[in-house]
Amino acid sequence: MKHENTFRLASDIGGTFTDTVLIDANDTIVATTKTPTTPRAPAEGALLGAQHVMQAAGIEWHQVSGKIHGTTLATNALIERRGAKVATITTAGFRDILEIANERRYSQYAINIEKPDLLVPRQLSYTIAGRMNAAREELITLDSAAIPALAAELRGQNVQAVAICLMHAYANPTHEQTLGTELRKLLPGVEISLSHEVSPEAREFDRLCTTIANAYIQPLMKTYLSDFEARFMEHGLTCPILMMTAGGGMTTLDTAARLPIRLVESGPAGGAILAARIAKEISEKNVLSFDMGGTTAKLCLIDDYRPQTARKFEISRAERFIKGSGMPVRIPVIEMIEIGAGGGSIATVDRLDRLQIGPESAGSEPGPVAFGKGGTEPTVTDADIAMGLIEPGRFAEGRLTIDRSAAEIAIDHKISKPLKINAQGAAFAISEIVDENMASAGRMHAVESGKDISSRLMIAFGGNGPLHATRVARRAQVRRILIPNNPGVGSAVGFLYAPVSFEIIRSRYTTLDNLDPNAIDAFLNDLETEAVAVVLSGAPKSDLHTRRVAFMRYHGQGHEIEIELPNSALTQAALADLKNHFELEYSRQFSRIVPGMTIEILNWGVTVSSHAPTLKPALRTAENRIREATEFREITCDVIGETILAGVFDRADLQSGEQIIGPALILEAQTTTLVSADFSAFIDLGGNIWMTRTQEATG
Numbered sequence: 001m002k003h004e005n006t007f008r009l010a011s012d013i014g015g016t017f018t019d020t021v022l023i024d025a026n027d028t029i030v031a032t033t034k035t036p037t038t039p040r041a042p043a044e045g046a047l048l049g050a051q052h053v054m055q056a057a058g059i060e061w062h063q064v065s066g067k068i069h070g071t072t073l074a075t076n077a078l079i080e081r082r083g084a085k086v087a088t089i090t091t092a093g094f095r096d097i098l099e100i101a102n103e104r105r106y107s108q109y110a111i112n113i114e115k116p117d118l119l120v121p122r123q124l125s126y127t128i129a130g131r132m133n134a135a136r137e138e139l140i141t142l143d144s145a146a147i148p149a150l151a152a153e154l155r156g157q158n159v160q161a162v163a164i165c166l167m168h169a170y171a172n173p174t175h176e177q178t179l180g181t182e183l184r185k186l187l188p189g190v191e192i193s194l195s196h197e198v199s200p201e202a203r204e205f206d207r208l209c210t211t212i213a214n215a216y217i218q219p220l221m222k223t224y225l226s227d228f229e230a231r232f233m234e235h236g237l238t239c240p241i242l243m244m245t246a247g248g249g250m251t252t253l254d255t256a257a258r259l260p261i262r263l264v265e266s267g268p269a270g271g272a273i274l275a276a277r278i279a280k281e282i283s284e285k286n287v288l289s290f291d292m293g294g295t296t297a298k299l300c301l302i303d304d305y306r307p308q309t310a311r312k313f314e315i316s317r318a319e320r321f322i323k324g325s326g327m328p329v330r331i332p333v334i335e336m337i338e339i340g341a342g343g344g345s346i347a348t349v350d351r352l353d354r355l356q357i358g359p360e361s362a363g364s365e366p367g368p369v370a371f372g373k374g375g376t377e378p379t380v381t382d383a384d385i386a387m388g389l390i391e392p393g394r395f396a397e398g399r400l401t402i403d404r405s406a407a408e409i410a411i412d413h414k415i416s417k418p419l420k421i422n423a424q425g426a427a428f429a430i431s432e433i434v435d436e437n438m439a440s441a442g443r444m445h446a447v448e449s450g451k452d453i454s455s456r457l458m459i460a461f462g463g464n465g466p467l468h469a470t471r472v473a474r475r476a477q478v479r480r481i482l483i484p485n486n487p488g489v490g491s492a493v494g495f496l497y498a499p500v501s502f503e504i505i506r507s508r509y510t511t512l513d514n515l516d517p518n519a520i521d522a523f524l525n526d527l528e529t530e531a532v533a534v535v536l537s538g539a540p541k542s543d544l545h546t547r548r549v550a551f552m553r554y555h556g557q558g559h560e561i562e563i564e565l566p567n568s569a570l571t572q573a574a575l576a577d578l579k580n581h582f583e584l585e586y587s588r589q590f591s592r593i594v595p596g597m598t599i600e601i602l603n604w605g606v607t608v609s610s611h612a613p614t615l616k617p618a619l620r621t622a623e624n625r626i627r628e629a630t631e632f633r634e635i636t637c638d639v640i641g642e643t644i645l646a647g648v649f650d651r652a653d654l655q656s657g658e659q660i661i662g663p664a665l666i667l668e669a670q671t672t673t674l675v676s677a678d679f680s681a682f683i684d685l686g687g688n689i690w691m692t693r694t695q696e697a698t699g
Contacts, residue, residue, distance in 0.1 A: 007059055008066035011046040012244075012267050012492040013037055015072055016294025016344050016364045017463060019489035020049030022057055023496050027613045031056040032489045034463065034670050036400075037364040042073060042224070043231045050232075061236030068495040070244035070270050072295075073224055074217050074263040078327075079316045081117070083216035084160035084191070087124040088208065089150070089179065091167040092143075095127050097208050106324030116327050117316065119212050124157060126150060128166075128179065134202070134509060136172040147179065151186035161215035162187070165195040165208040170507045173200075191218040198259060199330045201603055202507040206312065206330040213315065213329050214261040221260035225253050240537070242500060247332035248273050248307060249501025249609055252537045262331055264315070267491050268298040269334045272307040274494030275459040278484050280305040281617050282688075288442065288456045289336070290472065291490060292464040294343045294381075295361045299442045300336035301449060301456075308449065310335035311505060311551075311603075332503040332605075337445040341437050343381035343464040344368060347411075347430045349418040357434045370407035371400055378414050381464070382407035383430035386423065387636035389467060389674055391648075394667050428641045435468055435638075439475035450589070457482055461490030466673035470662075470691060471638050474678070481679075483689040488670025500539035501609030502531045505551075512552070512579060512599040517570040524548055524565075524606060531608035539610035551603040552582045554594050560602055561585050616686075623657030624682070629664065637663060639677045656685045 007030070012019040014037060022031045031053035038045040046069070054060070077083050090097055098118045107113055128150060130142035154162060162183060169176040173196035180194050193215035195207045229241055243256040244266040256263055268291060275289035279302055289300040289307070301308045310333050314326030340359020344367060348356050357380065366374035368381040384390050385407045392402035408423055415426040446453040454477040460469035466483045473481050486493055504527045510520070528546055535544060546567055551560035563581050566574055583593045629647025637644045646663040651673070659682050660666070662675035666689065673689055675681045682690045 006065035007057070007063055008068070008496055009050055009053070009064050010068045010270075010492040010495040011049060011070070012270060012489070012495065013042050013046055013069075013071040013073065014267060014293050014295060014491075015076070015361060016342065016367070018042075018045040018049050019492040020046070020053050021486070021489050021492040021496060022053040022059075027496070027616075029486055029493065032486050032492075032670065034488060036367075039363070039365060042071065043228045046228070047231060047235065062238060064237060065239050067232065067237060067239055067241045068244060068250055068498070069228065069241055070266040070491065070495055071224075071263065072267050074221055074260050075265055075315075077217045077220055078213060078264065081119075082220070083119070084219045085124075085158065086120050086161045086163055086212055086215045087126060087154055087157060087159040088120050088212060089126045089128055089162060089164045089166075090208065091131060092127045092129040094167065094204070095125050096122070097165075097205055098122075098125065101205055102324070104324070106322050107319065114319075114325075116325055118209060118327055119216050120163070124159065126153065130166065130175050132166070132168040132172045132175060134168050134171055136168075138172070138174070142175045142178055144178065144182070147182045148186065151183055154183075154187060154190070159190060160219050161191040161193065163193050163195070163208065163211040163215040165204065165211050167204065169194070169196040170200040170202060170207070191215060191222070193218060198261060200504070200506040201311075201330055202509070203330070206328045209328050210261060210330045213264075213327065214259060217260050218257075221263065222257045225257050229253055244270055244495050244498060245501075246334065247309070247501070247503050248334045248498060249503070249607075250495070250498055251500070251502055251534060254537070255502070255534050261329060264329065264331075265313075265333060265336075265338070268300075268336055268338060270491035270494035270498065271298060271461060272300040272302070272334045272336060272494070273498045274461065274484070274490050275300065276302050276305055276307050277494070277497050277612070278459055278482065278688075279457075281686075282482070283617075284457045286456050288453050288458045288476075288478065290438075290442070290458050290460045290465055290469060291462040292342060292438070292460075292468055293462045294464070295340070295345075295363060296338050297341040297438045297441070297462075297464075298336050298338045299438070299445055300334060301446065301451060301453075303451075308335045309333065332505060332607075337441050339437060339441045341380070341434050341441075343379065343384070345380045345434060346377045347379065347383065347415055348377070349415060353419060355415065355419065355429055355433055357430060357437060368407070369410040370402050370404060372403050372406065376410065378407065378410040378430070380430060380434050382411060383427040384464075384467060386411055386427040387431065387638075388634050388646075389636075389665065390672060391633070391665070391667055394669070394672075424636055424643070425641070428636055428638075431471065431638060435471040436475055438468070438472045442472070442476050454478060459484065461487035463488050463671055465490070466666075466671050466689075468674070470674055470676035470679045470693075474676070474693065479693045481691040483673050483691070485687050486670075487673075488668070497613055499545075499609040499612050500535050501607060502534040503605060503607040504531050505603050505605040507603050508601075510601050511555075512575065512601065515570075515575060515601070517572075517575070520604070521569050524604060527604065527606040528608060531606055535608045535610065543610045545609050545611060547607045547609075549605040549607075550578065550601050551605070552578075552599055552601050554586075555598040555600055561589065562605075625658050627654065627658040627660050629660075633665060635663065635665070637677055638674070644677070651689075654683045656683050656687070658683050
């Protein structure tokens with residue numbers, strides 16, 4: 001039971017800004033803030049943000065009963081290659097799993113193909129004798145006598161972490177457990193990652209890559225999480241700190257330190273959770289989540305109030321949009337497309353006189369030129385400032401001094417002169433290209449999923465999302481947009497609405513015809529027990545919900561379909577329903593079934609989670625009153641590229657039922673909403689801004 005004077009605090013450390021949100025016992029947001037990220041000591045920026053919101057709310061540390069944290073540190077460490085020196089140990093005869101990979105080229109006809117960097121060179125790939133089979137039987141005893149010599153070799157190579165991935169360890173982990181235990185004794189201070197703990201699924205290449213990625217960032221993340229906790233505890237925080245995961249749930253610091261790979265993309269996951277919650281509150285089943293921050297833009301499809309999920313994604317692709325060109329990581333994750341298109345994305349002119357935006361970012365240090373912190377390269381934010389779309393005195397709560405002339409000079413020098421166009425045209429061109437990049441990414445993501453985004457409601461947030469929403473929506477042919485309350489810190493708000501959860505997916509092959517219900521029930525119960533043990537450290541036992549799934553396919557296929565299972569014991573009737581559900585879902589995705597074909601189940605999954613906070617349905621009022629502007633500002637119109645007057649409104653002054661005809665700027669402390677000339681805005685009873693593209697508009 002919540003006490004009336006308890007509060008929960010969330011921190012989202014992004015590449016440019018750190019967002020902080022404080023909510024009370026009734027799940028009402030009482031204070032938010034954006035502070036510049038401090039890359040050399042990320043906890044400093046998070047502490048500063050926490051102090052700002054607590055001071056604004058007038059509370060002390062002992063009143064904070066929950067602290068949730070999401071960070072890009074794990075993602076950035078992998079992308080920027082700032083991790084540990086890692087060695088691998090695989091089963092004898094399988095030293096070259098990384099070199100062989102999937103036995104195919106991601107671009108078949110590229111002569112000078114760039115192979116993905118899989119972090120471990122061949123000289124640090126070791127093997128040990130011993131073998132399990134897929135039926136969990138030991139074929140060859142583990143060569144325990146070889147472990148001391150192996151440890152000595154690893155010590156001589158000064159490795160900081162070891163990734164152990166033995167054949168069929170997902171089915172029987174005994175050999176991995178023995179090897180891990182012995183190496184921890186012989187190599188104190190070296191982090192050991194075991195594949196059956198990190199990614200207990202078949203497909204040894206993916207499993208090995210995931211284990212390597214976990215080992216690569218484990219020393220860094222372990223130190224970071226320990227320091228983060230210590231810094232907050234020193235200032236008086238007494239409650240446990242929970243970490244946001246890529247799958248959209250929260251987990252403990254201990255679990256995060258053991259499995260840091262699950263923290264990759266944890267920040268964007270919070271945004272998807274927020275969008276899904278809003279979708280349910282407004283009864284919009286199918287939406288497009290659009291989160292644009294200072295470094296990247298993220299788009300996620302949400303169907304039936306649930307973000308699209310995946311069990312695999314790639315890190316640091318050699319070719320940005322080509323599957324197979326990156327390092328595969330197999331963990332439960334909210335599926336989204338992320339591109340280097342944030343406010344800090346740098347604009348350049350290449351040797352062919354083509355304007356390019358990103359993926360390089362100015363980040364928080366030095367940041368955009370207009371910030372006056374040493375930046376010299378023009379960015380998307382500089383272009384928005386030059387176009388008059390950002391009010392300097394209100395940007396980032398007034399904590400940053402904005403120099404519009406510096407932005408215009410940088411754009412003129414770096415973009416206008418090389419392209420021989422005027423400064424207004426250059427700023428407009430930067431905007432056009434970055435917005436088209438984001439719209440193209442959204443369209444591509446939808447097509448890959450067999451879906452259409454044009455009929456969806458776009459829910460836009462992030463520091464730059466509301467500012468670019470109409471521009472991206474127009475190009476993606478999306479007609480409706482919703483800007484929620486506190487959009488500038490949307491992902492951090494999402495953290496506070498996420499459940500404490502843990503998902504385990506483990507391989508255990510069977511055909512539907514030969515499935516042993518008792519054995520599978522026992523197997524699923526074991527998975528549930530394992531997941532519950534993680535969740536109970538952050539949530540009360542009485543508040544838990546369990547979801548079970550099977551990953552099914554026809555014999556010979558290489559891709560499985562997720563089918564939900566009943567939480568009760570499997571019976572013959574349940575097996576018949578399972579077949580029906582599989583065929584219905586297969587038919588939905590592929591427009592047909594394959595009669596008479598054997599159905600296989602390769603993986604099983606169990607998710608244990610606490611219940612999310614109670615929904616607060618948002619209602620639209622029937623009133624519709626035109627709100628006339630009393631203040632105007634010159635802006636570069638995003639439809640025609642010429643200077644026009646836009647009405648200026650303070651969001652805090654807007655009332656439900658009021659309508660604003662574009663062009664207009666709606667200002668608030670942490671972001672600005674642009675109502676383009678071909679859009680109108682409407683305020684609902686919950687304070688959300690609905691923007692609709694007008695029928696008669698062109699452009």
